[in-house]
Amino acid sequence: xxxxxxxxxxxxxxxxLLRKSVACISxxxxxxxxxxxxTASAQEREERGNGELLRAGNGPGPAANGxxxxxxxxxxxxSIGTKVDISQFxxxxxxxDPELAGPVQLxxxxxxDIPIEQLTGVNVPAGTPRGTITLPxxxxxxxxxxxxxxxxxxxxxxxxxxxxxxxxxxxxxKLHNAGDAARTATRRxxxxxxxxxxxxxxxxxxxxVAGSKDKPFPPSVAQPGSVGDADxxxxxxxxxxxxxxxxxxxxxxxxxxxxxxxNPNYGLVHDQVVAIxxxxxxVTLSLINGYSFGKPVFYISTESSDPTVSAIEGNTFxxxxxxxxxxxxxxxxxAVERIFIATNGASEGGCQNPQRQxxxxxxxxxxxxxxxxxxxxxxxxxxxPVWDANVYEWTEEAIEKGYRGLLTEEFRILKLxxxxxxxxxxxxxxxxxxxxxxxxxxxxxx
Numbered sequence: 001x002x003x004x005x006x007x008x009x010x011x012x013x014x015x016x017l018l019r020k021s022v023a024c025i026s027x028x029x030x031x032x033x034x035x036x037x038x039t040a041s042a043q044e045r046e047e048r049g050n051g052e053l054l055r056a057g058n059g060p061g062p063a064a065n066g067x068x069x070x071x072x073x074x075x076x077x078x079s080i081g082t083k084v085d086i087s088q089f090x091x092x093x094x095x096x097d098p099e100l101a102g103p104v105q106l107x108x109x110x111x112x113d114i115p116i117e118q119l120t121g122v123n124v125p126a127g128t129p130r131g132t133i134t135l136p137x138x139x140x141x142x143x144x145x146x147x148x149x150x151x152x153x154x155x156x157x158x159x160x161x162x163x164x165x166x167x168x169x170x171x172x173x174k175l176h177n178a179g180d181a182a183r184t185a186t187r188r189x190x191x192x193x194x195x196x197x198x199x200x201x202x203x204x205x206x207x208x209v210a211g212s213k214d215k216p217f218p219p220s221v222a223q224p225g226s227v228g229d230a231d232x233x234x235x236x237x238x239x240x241x242x243x244x245x246x247x248x249x250x251x252x253x254x255x256x257x258x259x260x261x262x263n264p265n266y267g268l269v270h271d272q273v274v275a276i277x278x279x280x281x282x283v284t285l286s287l288i289n290g291y292s293f294g295k296p297v298f299y300i301s302t303e304s305s306d307p308t309v310s311a312i313e314g315n316t317f318x319x320x321x322x323x324x325x326x327x328x329x330x331x332x333x334x335a336v337e338r339i340f341i342a343t344n345g346a347s348e349g350g351c352q353n354p355q356r357q358x359x360x361x362x363x364x365x366x367x368x369x370x371x372x373x374x375x376x377x378x379x380x381x382x383x384x385p386v387w388d389a390n391v392y393e394w395t396e397e398a399i400e401k402g403y404r405g406l407l408t409e410e411f412r413i414l415k416l417x418x419x420x421x422x423x424x425x426x427x428x429x430x431x432x433x434x435x436x437x438x439x440x441x442x443x444x445x446x
Contacts, residue, residue: 004267060286064131070356072297133187149251153382156440157244174384177335182235197430198232207431216363224310246302254278291408
């Protein structure tokens with residue numbers, strides 16, 4: 001296994017090197033497809049190193065606030081097409097009722113570099129700011145065979161509504177169904193967690209290479225940049241409540257992960273970390289583009305249950321998450337919600353294509369795949385940060401007839417599956433692919 005050095009490095013054995021991170025959902029899907037089709041041989045990889053394929057390295061990848069309509073979901077000014085200035089418009093309805101139209105900051109504990117609650121009222125130039133969230137960083141502890149070690153974690157969701165409100169995070173009623181996919185911890189006197197077990201190794205180099213120019217998905221190379229041991233899970237049971245509490249840095253002392261101004265050592269921190277400040281107990285993470293019921297959203301990708309998915313996603317491979325039951329959506333015992341990922345959505349023109357979507361596009365241009373979530377807070381009560389990937393493929397007939405396009409709403413996707421315009425990869429029956437991805441939803445943009 002290749003390991004990271006002291007600074008961020010990109011490998012360049014043939015392809016154009018880009019820091020490439022694919023959306024949480026995209027990773028799941030890619031991994032699943034790879035499980036069926038297998039990875040390319042070393043000879044095939046060498047043949048594909050023709051200067052035309054992306055090669056992903058350590059770090060979060062391109063900004064959420066990307067170039068062009070295919071890589072940027074930030075809404076425009078509400079005054080476009082009118083004869084009046086935006087200053088004459090009233091505030092969005094969502095500021096008084098988050099279930100109404102307009103932007104909503106869901107992770108109240110975080111600070112965004114993009115003014116979430118001013119969206120539709122201000123113009124946000126592409127690329128600046130990047131699209132990040134700065135969250136409280138907790139220093140707990142974890143029991144290891146060599147003694148007690150630091151545990152650096154964040155909290156994105158909680159399975160108790162009052163506790164979620166206290167922390168300023170999302171509430172998920174489904175988390176109580178996680179069972180033994182959650183590890184255990186106790187609450188210390190200062191409120192931080194003492195984990196019974198479970199550590200993450202951040203030393204591996206993340207490496208992802210697209211399959212080919214004509215068929216980028218599945219990738220030919222996929223190695224995750226961080227790996228949890230058999231006991232590790234971001235889901236944690238403490239005092240009868242299950243939290244989504246991902247570890248974002250190695251079990252080391254403060255001085256080793258002190259990167260408050262960015263450019264962190266990705267051999268010690270999660271690939272989605274942009275900056276980390278242990279002295280002030282904050283960490284800044286990259287945001288990822290997606291949709292839920294037609295509305296653009298930002299989210300954070302932290303773990304998955306499959307190594308290929310984690311390689312593509314730029315998150316931590318946590319094998320314990322395989323204990324989560326998939327394919328059950330909203331029944332009483334479910335711990336998951338669905339995420340919908342295209343394998344062969346429109347990719348021509350890259351970020352300039354407003355219909356751009358899917359793993360193929362992401363593997364070719366390095367930007368987000370624009371995946372679609374099921375329910376999130378404010379649009380549904382069935383939200384879970386544990387996402388069950390439903391991967392779909394447009395049929396040749398649908399593509400030839402010009403029906404392929406950007407899909408942003410769950411029931412539109414299910415209708416197309418019912419009507420035969422999309423299937424599972426390779427014409428397989430449509431449905432769950434197996435892996436889960438843990439992603440906390442940070443904001444709804446309109």
